[in-house]
Amino acid sequence: MTQPQRPNIVLILNDDMGYSDLGCYGGEVQTPHLDRLAAGGLRFSQFYNTARCSPSRASLLTGLHPHQTGIGILTYDSGPEGYAGNLNRQCVTIAEVLKSGGYRTYMSGKWHVSSNLRQPTDSWPMQRGFDAFYGTIIGAGSFYDPNTLTRGNTNVEHEAREPGFFYTDAISDQAARYIREHHAARPDQPLFEYVAYTAPHWPLHAHDEDIAKYRGRFDAGWDQLREERLNRLVAAGVLADHWKLSPRDPSQPPWSEAEHKGWLLRCMEVYAAQIDRMDQGIGRILQALEDTGRLDDTLVIFLADNGACAEDIPEDVTIDELVDKLMIARSHTRSGEPVHFGNDPDRMPGPENTYQSYGTAWANLSNTPFRLYKHWIHEGGIATPLIFHWPRGIQAQGAIRHTPGYLPDIMATLLDVTGIPYPVQYDGRSVLPLEGSSLRPAFDAEVEAERRPPMFWEHEGNAAVRIGRWKLVRKHPGPWELYDLVTDRTELNDLAAAQPDRVREMAAQYEAWAARCGVKPRDQIVALMRSQGVTRAFWEDE
Numbered sequence: 352m353t354q355p356q357r358p359n360i361v362l363i364l365n366d367d368m369g370y371s372d373l374g375c376y377g378g379e380v381q382t383p384h385l386d387r388l389a390a391g392g393l394r395f396s397q398f399y400n401t402a403r404c405s406p407s408r409a410s411l412l413t414g415l416h417p418h419q420t421g422i423g424i425l426t427y428d429s430g431p432e433g434y435a436g437n438l439n440r441q442c443v444t445i446a447e448v449l450k451s452g453g454y455r456t457y458m459s460g461k462w463h464v465s466s467n468l469r470q471p472t473d474s475w476p477m478q479r480g481f482d483a484f485y486g487t488i489i490g491a492g493s494f495y496d497p498n499t500l501t502r503g504n505t506n507v508e509h510e511a512r513e514p515g516f517f518y519t520d521a522i523s524d525q526a527a528r529y530i531r532e533h534h535a536a537r538p539d540q541p542l543f544e545y546v547a548y549t550a551p552h553w554p555l556h557a558h559d560e561d562i563a564k565y566r567g568r569f570d571a572g573w574d575q576l577r578e579e580r581l582n583r584l585v586a587a588g589v590l591a592d593h594w595k596l597s598p599r600d601p602s603q604p605p606w607s608e609a610e611h612k613g614w615l616l617r618c619m620e621v622y623a624a625q626i627d628r629m630d631q632g633i634g635r636i637l638q639a640l641e642d643t644g645r646l647d648d649t650l651v652i653f654l655a656d657n658g659a660c661a662e663d664i665p666e667d668v669t670i671d672e673l674v675d676k677l678m679i680a681r682s683h684t685r686s687g688e689p690v691h692f693g694n695d696p697d698r699m700p701g702p703e704n705t706y707q708s709y710g711t712a713w714a715n716l717s718n719t720p721f722r723l724y725k726h727w728i729h730e731g732g733i734a735t736p737l738i739f740h741w742p743r744g745i746q747a748q749g750a751i752r753h754t755p756g757y758l759p760d761i762m763a764t765l766l767d768v769t770g771i772p773y774p775v776q777y778d779g780r781s782v783l784p785l786e787g788s789s790l791r792p793a794f795d796a797e798v799e800a801e802r803r804p805p806m807f808w809e810h811e812g813n814a815a816v817r818i819g820r821w822k823l824v825r826k827h828p829g830p831w832e833l834y835d836l837v838t839d840r841t842e843l844n845d846l847a848a849a850q851p852d853r854v855r856e857m858a859a860q861y862e863a864w865a866a867r868c869g870v871k872p873r874d875q876i877v878a879l880m881r882s883q884g885v886t887r888a889f890w891e892d893e
């Protein structure tokens with residue numbers, strides 16, 4: 352088969368979703384459009400993100416590690432080198448590279464790799480290779496009235512005042528519109544589109560009709576549902592049957608003893624509805640590709656930016672923190688009602704005047720069968736679904752690949768399939784060498800874990816290195832743990848004490864990587880955040 356050159360590329364990322372929420376990854380959420388992509392393409396079982404919104408986006412967009420791009424943690428301003436909070440000039444984005452190779456480039460959704468939220472800078476999308484941009488510069492905003500809504504370089508928050516506005520729909524519809532307009536104006540030019548949903552990141556906002564679809568679906572509770580998910584994942588061939596379900600998070604009660612069940616169930620129903628709404632929109636994007644005759648020659652990629660999020664939004668969180676300092680929330684709805692912040696079990700989530708999260712126990716379900724969550728480098732923090740769909744380029748239909756990979760591989764893969772070289776220089780400046788490895792060989796067959804270079808991660812002191820079957824991982828400030836992922840993907844049997852030589856050798860490789868990529872000690876970074884007035888960070892693991 353002759354490999355076609357320069358397919359259209361639609362890269363879809365979502366926000367804070369667990370490994371096993373999608374229907375095609377064992378979950379209860381109805382995701383027929385993503386399931387259809389999986390059935391007509393490939394699902395990867397061991398793909399990893401970078402545990403947090405901004406670092407994952409930075410790594411995905413550039414093919415580098417987050418600290419190399421200036422996005423060591425989030426987008427707080429004026430940090431030291433590697434933590435400046437702005438995509439720096441020693442990296443190039445996928446959009447910049449594909450544009451130089453003849454692509455027209457579009458983005459719809461959340462950017463979150465720039466510290467300046469009001470004034471366009473050279474780390475905003477239009478200055479980083481995108482021909483068109485619609486979305487938000489920051490994340491975690493109201494789905495009804497998102498902060499920093501921007502078109503090109505212009506703030507368009509007023510557009511959310513249109514009747515019926517909902518951010519997930521707006522992202523989908525703009526993405527579909529870009530495809531149709533592109534095809535009408537440039538029928539022969541390939542397009543690259545980056546669609547970055549904020550669903551299902553908190554706040555828990557969703558439509559009543561979508562929430563209603565899930566009424567009763569989670570009534571069995573997290574303990575039984577975790578077992579059901581693992582069984583489905585094993586039956587589908589995504590996970591091996593000898594991997595044990597991790598125990599329920601020790602901080603959480605058995606479902607039978609949980610309080611406020613009505614409110615808890617509504618939280619999970621709204622979370623499911625957020626993903627459902629995204630999938631509906633993906634259906635409209637696929638329809639635009641079909642209607643323009645491009646679907647068969649489009650590489651569609653879907654993944655999540657980090658594992659499920661266990662953060663509780665405290666009831667005493669202040670408007671000063673959420674609205675003024677972080678600029679993520681709104682103090683009032685569009686009709687002038689006050690927004691009630693925090694996980695108050697007497698107030699059901701979903702409407703515009705609420706701002707809640709679904710909490711640890713449901714995140715534990717979302718990440719079935721793994722341990723831990725967003726922020727950590729254990730499998731629950733970084734394992735993501737990854738779907739590839741490309742009828743003219745990928746022959747396998749509905750196959751699973753256990754080939755490991757991580758975010759820098761996406762840039763490498765896209766350059767591989769398009770034949771566009773990674774630049775040594777871009778726009779007169781030197782660019783760091785690409786860190787990823789192409790996943791293209793896995794389009795045809797499994798690639799053994801031992802055949803790829805080591806993978807490294809660091810986020811807020813949490814860290815890991817994976818070499819072949821072995822993963823060395825650390826939960827800050829704890830010691831290194833060692834797992835054999837062939838026998839123990841759910842990280843239940845720590846072999847560090849039994850294999851000190853392997854721990855020493857892998858830790859040395861990690862330290863060399865951390866030094867090379869500019870990783871700074873966590874305490875230094877936290878002190879910096881404090882000095883900038885970030886007085887309480889409820890999104891942190893402390």
Ligand SMILES: [Ca+2]
Nearest residue numbers: 366367404656
């Ligand atoms: Ca995220």
